[in-house]
Amino acid sequence: METFDEILGAFExxxxxxxxxxxxxxxxxxxxxxxxxxxxxxxPKPAPQVETPPKTLQTPVPSRPTSxxxxxxxxxxPSHPSQPSQPSxxxxxxxxxxxxxxxxxxxxLAKMVxxxxxxxxxxxxxxxxxxxESKPRAKVYVVLGGSDAFRVFAPGQRAALGLWTEVGGVPTxxxxxxxxxxxxxxxxxxxxxxxxxxxxxxxxxxLARIGRKPPVR
Numbered sequence: 144m145e146t147f148d149e150i151l152g153a154f155e156x157x158x159x160x161x162x163x164x165x166x167x168x169x170x171x172x173x174x175x176x177x178x179x180x181x182x183x184x185x186x187p188k189p190a191p192q193v194e195t196p197p198k199t200l201q202t203p204v205p206s207r208p209t210s211x212x213x214x215x216x217x218x219x220x221p222s223h224p225s226q227p228s229q230p231s232x233x234x235x236x237x238x239x240x241x242x243x244x245x246x247x248x249x250x251x252l253a254k255m256v257x258x259x260x261x262x263x264x265x266x267x268x269x270x271x272x273x274x275x276e277s278k279p280r281a282k283v284y285v286v287l288g289g290s291d292a293f294r295v296f297a298p299g300q301r302a303a304l305g306l307w308t309e310v311g312g313v314p315t316x317x318x319x320x321x322x323x324x325x326x327x328x329x330x331x332x333x334x335x336x337x338x339x340x341x342x343x344x345x346x347x348x349x350l351a352r353i354g355r356k357p358p359v360r
Contacts, residue, residue, distance in 0.1 A: 239284055
């Protein structure tokens with residue numbers, strides 16, 4: 144293999160020949176053709192040292208329960224069992240009607256109850272359709288409305304006006320309905336008075352059943 148100086152000399156001769164012939168006018172500085180030595184690779188810079196802070200002991204903080212979290216079992220309030228429903232108080236008389244008396248019929252019943260020595264708050268008035276499911280607590284049942292109301296109150300049983308029977312072990316008497324006699328007799332004063340006397344007779348019988356008499360007026 145030829146050395147670099149030999150190649151450079153041949154190149155200079157060729158250039159000189161071209162200058163003499165007028166074909167080249169390129170000047171060549173031999174110093175520029177000196178081969179360059181590759182520079183040594185730069186040493187990698189050392190990575191900066193990061194000082195890590197000394198570790199400190201952290202005391203774990205217990206997490207607080209959120210509002211939606213259930214309270215701890217030892218803080219939960221004891222559950223109270225639901226209170227059983229109290230039975231209705233026992234009254235002397237429960238009036239069982241085909242329909243709850245309204246208007247003039249309610250006023251007439253209130254007058255008859257007052258004549259017995261009671262107020263309306265001391266007795267029970269309930270519709271027959273309601274009483275058939277849960278019998279009211281009373282010493283005596285007075286059914287207002289004849290056999291029609293009685294059949295609703297005590298299905299399968301029979302009763303007659305003014306006569307005693309029993310429903311669920313409770314003495315029961317059937318009489319007229321104040322609403323029915325007011326609508327039936329209308330302006331018939333004699334007929335209405337006779338019907339009122341029949342109701343009053345049945346109510347006095349109901350008082351006697353529990354050992355009471357109507358108060359003296």
